[in-house]
Every structure is written in structure tokens, then in C-alpha cells.
Amino acid sequence: xxxxxxxxxxxxxxxxxxxxxxxxxxxxxxxxxxxxxxxxxxxxxxxxxxxxxxxxxxxxxxxxxxxxxxxxxxxxxxxxxxxxxxxxxxxxxxxxxxxxxxxxxxxxxxxxxxxxxxxxxxxxxxxxxxxxxxxxxxxxxxxxxxxxxxxxxxxxxxxxxxxxxxxxxxxxxxxxxxxxxxxxxxxxxxx
Amino acid sequence: xxxxxxxxxxxxxxxxxxxxxxxxxxxxxxxxxxxxxxxxxxxxxxxxxxxxxxxxxxxxxxxxxxxxxxxxxxxxxxxxxxxxxxxxxxxxxxxxxxxxxxxxxxxxxxxxxxxxxxxxxxxxxxxxxxxxxxxxxxxxxxxxxxxxxxxxxxxxxxxxxxxxxxxxxxxxxxxxxxxxxxxxxxxxxx
Numbered sequence: 001x002x003x004x005x006x007x008x009x010x011x012x013x014x015x016x017x018x019x020x021x022x023x024x025x026x027x028x029x030x031x032x033x034x035x036x037x038x039x040x041x042x043x044x045x046x047x048x049x050x051x052x053x054x055x056x057x058x059x060x061x062x063x064x065x066x067x068x069x070x071x072x073x074x075x076x077x078x079x080x081x082x083x084x085x086x087x088x089x090x091x092x093x094x095x096x097x098x099x100x101x102x103x104x105x106x107x108x109x110x111x112x113x114x115x116x117x118x119x120x121x122x123x124x125x126x127x128x129x130x131x132x133x134x135x136x137x138x139x140x141x142x143x144x145x146x147x148x149x150x151x152x153x154x155x156x157x158x159x160x161x162x163x164x165x166x167x168x169x170x171x172x173x174x175x176x177x178x179x180x181x182x183x184x185x186x187x188x189x190x191x
Numbered sequence: 192x193x194x195x196x197x198x199x200x201x202x203x204x205x206x207x208x209x210x211x212x213x214x215x216x217x218x219x220x221x222x223x224x225x226x227x228x229x230x231x232x233x234x235x236x237x238x239x240x241x242x243x244x245x246x247x248x249x250x251x252x253x254x255x256x257x258x259x260x261x262x263x264x265x266x267x268x269x270x271x272x273x274x275x276x277x278x279x280x281x282x283x284x285x286x287x288x289x290x291x292x293x294x295x296x297x298x299x300x301x302x303x304x305x306x307x308x309x310x311x312x313x314x315x316x317x318x319x320x321x322x323x324x325x326x327x328x329x330x331x332x333x334x335x336x337x338x339x340x341x342x343x344x345x346x347x348x349x350x351x352x353x354x355x356x357x358x359x360x361x362x363x364x365x366x367x368x369x370x371x372x373x374x375x376x377x378x379x380x381x
Contacts, residue, residue, distance in 0.1 A: 010257075010261075010266075010275070010276040010279050010280060011279055012279045012280075012282045012283040012286065015257075015279070015280065015283035015284075015287075016283050016286050016287055016290075019250070019253060019283070019287050020286075020287055020290060020291070022249075023246055023249060023250065023287060023290075023291045023294075024291065024294055026245065026246065026249060027242050027245075027246060027291060027294055027295050027298060028298065030241050030242045030245045030246075031238065031242050031295075031298060031299065031302060033241040033242075034237060034238035034239060034240060034241045034242055034299070035238055035302070035306075037237045037238065037240065037241060038230065038234075038235070038236075038237035038238045041227065041230055041237060044224075044227050044237075045227050045228065048224045048227070049224075051220060051223045051224040051227050052217065052220035052221055052223070052224050053220055054220060054223055054241075055215075055216040055217075055219035055220050055223060055244065055362050055366070056212075056213055056216030056217060056219075056220065058216075058241050058244060058245070059212055059215075059216050059244075059248075059358055059362065060209065060212070060213070060216070062245070062248070063208075063209060063212060063354070063358065064209075066354070067205050071201070088193065088194045088197070089197060091194045091198075092194045092195075092197035092198040092201065093198075093201065095194060095195075095198040096197075096198040096199075096201035096202045096205070099198065099202050100202055100205055100206065100209060103206065103209075104209050104210075104213055107210070107213060108213060108216075108217075111213065111217050112217070112220075115217060115220075115221065119221075119224070167249055171245060174241065174245055175241075178241060
């Protein structure tokens with residue numbers, strides 16, 4: 001968030017004025033994730049472990065999107081405005097994000113399994129891993145595509161991505177994360 | 192640098208933060224699992240949860256970002272004092288967090304009504320969001336400022352602390368206070 005340290009940019013009124021409209025927009029976007037979640041209430045009630053995984057699904061996609069978007073934004077701010085598919089630096093970012101996603105979503109599957117041992121669950125480790133890694137891979141691809149499109153798009157439109165683009169993109173990834181997770185989960189559990 | 196070593200550097204820097212928020216997320220998930228049966232009493236509750244968690248991250252992430260910029264620029268001191276900038280920023284985050292909590296309840300109620308789906312009373316949804324929003328605000332503001340100040344004094348870049356602290360504290364305390372609010376409203380509204 002931009003602030004030059006002057007007292008006027010630190011007034012309560014100016015902070016609320018810039019931030020509140022954005023919060024309302026973000027709420028409207030993420031509400032979609034909530035609607036999907038409540039539609040899946042029966043699935044979540046039957047398989048409690050799926051509910052245990054939901055907050056991490058919501059958080060991790062957004063976190064990865066924030067990491068990649070801010071790295072790409074910094075590149076643009078530093079004047080590296082070309083997106084060349086032969087650029088090794090771009091590939092390093094993509095590889096790192098995919099590797100992080102696979103690590104976290106594998107651990108999420110294992111973590112959910114361990115929780116299931118305590119609270120009692122009918123879902124086996126392979127099923128949980130299939131759900132978490134399956135949705136995690138899809139979320140990682142989404143993160144890469146959205147982050148590139150958003151930072152490049154806002155650079156082209158002359159908007160500073162730090163202010164609005166990153167929060168909106170991370171919220172969208174949250175929404176698609178929940179939708180993808182529930183779709184993969186009901187597919188795997190239904191098999 | 193080669194793709195492999197550059198990717199490894201990014202991976203190593205980001206992993207600890209993501210691991211901490213994974214632990215917070217799993218704990219929040221346990222609380223969510225407890226809450227699923229309560230949806231029968233308060234239809235719309237599950238709709239509000241992702242929005243509630245996401246806005247906590249946005250509001251307090253912005254507060255943390257502002258405070259770390261202020262510390263870097265030297266316009267804020269790393270202490271709990273009555274400083275105009277600090278007080279303004281904290282008050283603004285409280286207004287934003289509590290204001291948007293009410294917006295979430297109203298928006299959920301309107302959308303579910305519009306879709307013709309079952310929904311709790313507007314009063315119940317607003318009460319749940321207000322109680323959990325206020326309690327989460329107190330813990331998050333105190334915890335976030337505490338961690339940033341102590342971290343800054345010990346030489347950590349506060350920018351790197353804000354993200355993990357906000358997601359982890361927000362997930363854990365957000366869900367705990369949400370469950371508390373649901374139980375409280377169950378008792379208060381027979």
C-alpha cells in the first residue's frame with residue numbers, strides 16, 4: 001500500500017476511503033466461494049476431513065498468487081517489461097511456484113490424514129492425497145496464468161498492480177480454489 | 192543464475208511462511224469441521240466464512256504493510272504509544288474490519304434471498320459477524336503490532352513478518368471467534 005509518510009496519508013478518513021470500497025468489491029467476489037461451500041454442505045457434513053482442508057485451500061492459492069504477483073510487479077517496476085518465454089528468470093519463478101504448490105498440497109493431504117486419525121475418518125491417505133494434489137496442481141496452473149495476465153495487464157493499462165490488482169487476483173484465486181477443490185473432492189469421493 | 196538455483200532460492204525463501212500458514216489453516220479447518228452442523232440453525236453461515244477469512248487478511252495485511260512502511264521511513268516508533276499515525280491507522284483498520292463484517296452479513300442475506308435459498312434472519316447474521324469481527328480485531332491488532340515491533344527491534348524486516356502473522360492469527364482466531372459468536376447467538380436468540 002502506497003504511503004509517503006506525510007500525516008495526511010495517515011488520516012483515518014483517507015485510509016478508510018481508499019480501502020473500504022475495495023473491501024466491498026473483494027467481499028462480493030469471495031461470496032461466490034461461500035455459495036459453493038454451502039451448496040457442498042452435505043459433502044462436508046459426510047466427510048468432515050474435507051472441511052478441515054478448506055481454510056488451507058482458501059489461503060494457499062491466494063498466498064502463492066501474492067508471492068508470484070509481487071515478484072512479477074517488482075520486475076516491471078525495475079524496468080524489465082518484456083515477457084520472453086526464453087527468459088530463465090521467468091521460468092525460475094514458475095518452477096518455484098509449482099514446486100511450492102506441490103509441497104504444500106502434499107503436506108495438506110498428509111496433515112488431513114493425521115487429523116483424521118484423531119477425529120476418526122473414513123477417507124484413506126491415497127484418497128486425501130489424490131484430492132489435495134489434484135486440486136493443488138490445478139490451482140498452481142491458475143496462479144501462474146492469473147498472475148502473469150494480471151501484472152502484465154495492469155502494466156499495459158498503467159495501473160500500479162500493488163494497489164488493487166494483487167488483492168483482486170488473490171481473491172479470484174481463492175474463489176476458483178474452493179470451486180476446484182470441491183469439484184475434485186466430489187469426483188474422487190464419488191469414484 | 193541457472194533456472195534451477197534461482198527457483199531453489201525462491202522456494203527456500205517462501206516455504207517457511209507457507210508451512211506456518213498450513214498449520215494455522217489445519218487448525219482453522221478443525222474449527223470449521225465443528226461448525227458445519229450449525230449451518231442447519233443458521234443457513235448462510237458457510238457462505239460468510241470464506242469472505243470473513245479473506246477480508247481479515249486484507250484489512251490487517253494492509254495495516255501491517257502500512258506500519259512496516261512507517262517503521263522503515265522512521266515516521267513510527269516500534270512502541271505502543273499514543274502516536275497520531277499509529278492511532279489513525281489502527282482506528283481505520285477497526286472501522287474497515289467491523290464495517291465490512293456488517294457488509295458481509297447484509298450481502299449474504301440479500302444474495303441468498305435473491306436466489307430463493309434458505310437463510311437465517313438478517314439480525315442473526317449481523318450479530319454473528321459483529322461479535323466475531325470485534326473479537327478478532329482486538330486479538331489481531333494487538334498480536335500484529337506486538338510481533339512487528341519486537342521483530343523490528345531484533346532486526347527482522349517487518350515486511351516479511353506481516354503476511355504469515357496475519358494469515359495464521361487471522362485463520363486461527365477468526366474461526367475460533369466465529370464459533371464462539373455462533374454459540375453466543377444460539378444462546379441469546381432462542
